[in-house]
Amino acid sequence: MTSTASPVPAVSRQRPPLGGFTSTFLLLEIRRVLRNRRTMIFILVMPAVFFLLFGLPQRGQTLDNGSPATGYIMISLAVYGAMVATTSGGGMVAVERALGWSRQLRLTPLRPAAYVTTKVLTAMALGLVAVVVEFAVGGLSGVRMPLHVWLLAGLAAWIGSLVFAAFGLFVGYLAPAENVMQFLGPILAILAMFGGLFVPLEVLPQAMQDIARFTPVYGVGEIARSPLTGSGFTLGAVVNVLAWTVAFGFGAARLFRRDTQRV
Amino acid sequence: MTRSTTAVPVARPVASGAGTPAVELTGLTKTFGPVTAVDGLSLRIEPGEVVAFLGPNGAGKTTTIDMLLGLAQPTSGTVRVYGQAPADAIGQGRIAAVMQTGGLLKDLTVAETVRMTATFFSHARPVTEVLDRAGITGIADRLVGKCSGGQQQRLRFALALLSDPDLMVLDEPTTGMDVEGRRDFWTAIRQDARAGRTILFATHYLEEADAYADRIVLVRQGRIVADGTSAEIKNLAAGRLVRATLPGADQVRLAALPGVDSVEVRGDTVLLHATDSDAVARHLLTTTAARDLEITSRNLEDAFIALTATEAPNRGTTTAGDAAGAAVEDRRTR
Numbered sequence: 001m002t003s004t005a006s007p008v009p010a011v012s013r014q015r016p017p018l019g020g021f022t023s024t025f026l027l028l029e030i031r032r033v034l035r036n037r038r039t040m041i042f043i044l045v046m047p048a049v050f051f052l053l054f055g056l057p058q059r060g061q062t063l064d065n066g067s068p069a070t071g072y073i074m075i076s077l078a079v080y081g082a083m084v085a086t087t088s089g090g091g092m093v094a095v096e097r098a099l100g101w102s103r104q105l106r107l108t109p110l111r112p113a114a115y116v117t118t119k120v121l122t123a124m125a126l127g128l129v130a131v132v133v134e135f136a137v138g139g140l141s142g143v144r145m146p147l148h149v150w151l152l153a154g155l156a157a158w159i160g161s162l163v164f165a166a167f168g169l170f171v172g173y174l175a176p177a178e179n180v181m182q183f184l185g186p187i188l189a190i191l192a193m194f195g196g197l198f199v200p201l202e203v204l205p206q207a208m209q210d211i212a213r214f215t216p217v218y219g220v221g222e223i224a225r226s227p228l229t230g231s232g233f234t235l236g237a238v239v240n241v242l243a244w245t246v247a248f249g250f251g252a253a254r255l256f257r258r259d260t261q262r263v
Numbered sequence: 264m265t266r267s268t269t270a271v272p273v274a275r276p277v278a279s280g281a282g283t284p285a286v287e288l289t290g291l292t293k294t295f296g297p298v299t300a301v302d303g304l305s306l307r308i309e310p311g312e313v314v315a316f317l318g319p320n321g322a323g324k325t326t327t328i329d330m331l332l333g334l335a336q337p338t339s340g341t342v343r344v345y346g347q348a349p350a351d352a353i354g355q356g357r358i359a360a361v362m363q364t365g366g367l368l369k370d371l372t373v374a375e376t377v378r379m380t381a382t383f384f385s386h387a388r389p390v391t392e393v394l395d396r397a398g399i400t401g402i403a404d405r406l407v408g409k410c411s412g413g414q415q416q417r418l419r420f421a422l423a424l425l426s427d428p429d430l431m432v433l434d435e436p437t438t439g440m441d442v443e444g445r446r447d448f449w450t451a452i453r454q455d456a457r458a459g460r461t462i463l464f465a466t467h468y469l470e471e472a473d474a475y476a477d478r479i480v481l482v483r484q485g486r487i488v489a490d491g492t493s494a495e496i497k498n499l500a501a502g503r504l505v506r507a508t509l510p511g512a513d514q515v516r517l518a519a520l521p522g523v524d525s526v527e528v529r530g531d532t533v534l535l536h537a538t539d540s541d542a543v544a545r546h547l548l549t550t551t552a553a554r555d556l557e558i559t560s561r562n563l564e565d566a567f568i569a570l571t572a573t574e575a576p577n578r579g580t581t582t583a584g585d586a587a588g589a590a591v592e593d594r595r596t597r
Contacts (some may be wrong), residue, residue: 013355016385025382033368100365106421107332109354110383 019111029122033127039088042185043130047081054198056141057117065230071145072228074138074155079224081130082161083217084188088181089123090252091167097176097259116169116256124158125164131158145228152227156179160220160241164188166248167216173255195221212228217245264311285310285348285430285461286331290342293485300326308461310345310429316465316566323485324465326362328434331463332360344430345503350463356384361419361433370407373399373418375481376407380422387425394436397421398451413444422453428485433464437471451477454479469567473497503540509533520546 016022033039035158061069093116096102105115131154145153171180192198194208195217201209212218219240226233286308293301301323316324329335330342333349344352352358368377377394377447379408381387394400397417402410406519410418416436421433433452437445453475472479472493479496481489489496502524512533518526522539533553537543540558547553 013357014385016383020383022382025379028371028375028379028382031369032375036370070433096368099368100362101368104362104366105383106334107353107358108380108383108426109356123505228568245508 015109019114019212020109021111021114026118030125031120033089033092033122033126039085039126039181042181043081043085043088043126044133047077047084047130047134050080051077051134051137052141055138058140065232067149067228068143070138070141070143071149072200072225074134074143075157075225075228076221077215078131078134078154079086079157079160079195079221080192080197081134082127082157083164083192083220084185085126085130086123086161087164087168087171087184087188089126090165090170091172091180091184092122093119093172094167094174094176094180095172095178097172098178100105102259112256119134119169120162122166123168124162127161127165130156141238149227153224156224156227157220160223163216163241163245163248166245166252169173169252170248170255173252173259191215191217194218197221213240216240216248219244271435271591275546282310284308284343285312285345285347286463286515287341287343288327288331289341289343291327291330291342292338293323293330293335294338300485301330301337304482304485304487306480306490308463308488310461313457313462313475313477315472315479316463316468316482317368317468317469317472317479318465318482324467325434326485327482328432328463328465330359330430332358338589352430356386356463357429359423359426359428359431361416361423361431361436363435363438367407367418370406372404373405373410373414373421374403376418377421377425381425384426386427388427393421393424396424396451399446411444413440414450415442416440416448420448424455428460430461430463433467434463435467437466439467445471502536502538504559505537505540505543505547505558506555507533507547507550509547509553512523512551521594 055070055073055077058069058073063069063072076233093102102115134149135154168184173186194212194215197217201212201218204212213236219237222237223241224234266384284307288304288306290303291301291306292299299558306329316327318324326335330337331344331349333342333353344358345357347357371379374390374394374512377390382389387592391400392539394403398421399414399417399421402414405414407415407418420436436452440448448473455582464476473496476493479489479491479493480487502522508531509532512526512528514526514528517523517533517535520535520537520543521536522542523536524538526534527534535543544556544558546558
């Protein structure tokens with residue numbers, strides 16, 4: 001074996017490029033979350049089971065424009081799966097802070113920005129898996145929609161779930177707890193209800209419908225379903241998505257800065 | 264509170280001349296509200312030294328290490344690592360640390376943890392090499408959460424090896440390990456240290472400092488109370504206590520005797536702590552009116568406790584001048 005340490009480094013040491021961000025790091029992170037059985041149950045199995053329980057009985061029913069009601073439910077549940085996935089992806093920082101891993105990372109050249117970028121990308125990869133699985137379950141169960149509806153709805157569900165990657169990071173920096181998803185789960189379910197993911201908003205009391213417009217799932221749900229319903233989406237839905245992304249992103253950034261500067 | 268203790272001035276040859284020290288702490292102070300955890304600590308470590316940072320719990324070891332690593336900002340004073348600020352040295356992978364607990368992801372395997380950490384450095388040693396050097400090749404595919412405390416500690420050591428650091432800092436690395444685990448761990452460290460890496464480790468195990476360090480820095484209440492080679496510290500600790508009845512003892516004269524660390528006068532009784540108790544006894548019996556002379560030895564553990572115990576109100580302890588102020592504050596004398 002070669003002798004390695006030299007008292008004074010002969011080679012010029014340098015910081016890694018991109019702040020330490022690498023595809024190896026990202027792939028290891030993705031593999032790690034995919035290995036987590038509980039996460040997989042919540043983001044893949046549960047939405048799929050929901051569809052089989054609540055979607056399939058609606059087979060044969062159609063929306064006002066003739067689209068299948070099962071498609072409506074499938075897209076809603078894809079949004080739900082994606083939001084749970086990206087929230088838990090972002091929320092991983094809570095676990096890592098609780099375990100002292102974040103502190104360990106501060107002893108390496110990895111830049112905090114590269115770390116957060118990796119977390120967001122991991123969360124989004126998880127969100128994509130959730131959407132694809134839900135759509136696969138739907139497709140295999142007989143949901144038939146035009147190709148562009150599959151694509152646009154899928155993209156909207158996936159990209160819109162960025163809101164929740166930010167939300168997960170926000171909570172992750174707020175509470176360094178290993179069990180953060182245990183209290184986030186019920187919160188997400190309530191938000192999903194207000195977003196019309198479990199039952200159409202129209203069946204809820206008017207007061208709840210009014211509140212729902214301002215909750216963070218509403219916009220994503222509306223936009224993701226619009227290719228199917230054909231009724232388009234309102235400016236309000238777009239503003240809703242953007243406003244919540246900015247709000248959670250800003251909150252996460254502030255807490256993140258506090259965390260990395262904490263001394 | 265009067266400062267009855269001063270650091271033992273062991274003359275350290277300034278190794279390798281005017282080179283940049285591996286570590287240079289200057290007047291380092293850290294306060295948490297009313298509590299002063301580190302109190303004007305200054306320390307210079309030359310490249311290649313293996314230094315034990317020894318002291319009881321709460322002596323300020325971990326706080327000092329946090330500042331050395333840039334994890335905490337000093338209230339005042341400066342930290343330089345190879346002439347750089349800690350953050351820059353870490354950015355270049357020149358410092359690595361093995362922390363006491365935590366800092367590992369339970370749902371990665373041992374090898375994955377090393378592989379992931381390797382991606383953070385611009386130049387990292389091969390994964391197989393550091394696994395081998397840390398002695399954990401055999402458990403490479405085990406989940407970190409299923410590893411024993413000693414195995415996790417060797418994993419932390421493997422991670423610290425990745426960047427081939429110039430300075431390795433270990434904060435109480437063997438806490439909670441059994442004797443065998445501790446020995447294996449240090450064997451791995453020692454084998455690796457041959458190449459001239461600077462090592463600073465905190466410990467509250469006296470024997471660990473003695474066995475593995477070239478130099479021991481003893482801290483108490485955020486200050487350095489002794490600094491020397493293991494042998495020097497042991498010598499200091501191995502001194503004897505001479506007690507005699509001597510009315511009107513001349514403290515200053517007694518303190519100036521060779522090998523006397525401290526002199527305490529209580530009424531007609533004089534207590535001297537000295538490395539050469541024979542010389543002191545001879546002096547007392549031949550040139551003074553001392554009687555009832557008694558010599559007791561103090562073991563290593565006692566001395567360590569005396570050196571590092573919390574400061575109590577002084578009772579006329581005189582340190583033996585600035586030059587030889589070993590200042591063993593002997594409240595424990597019966």
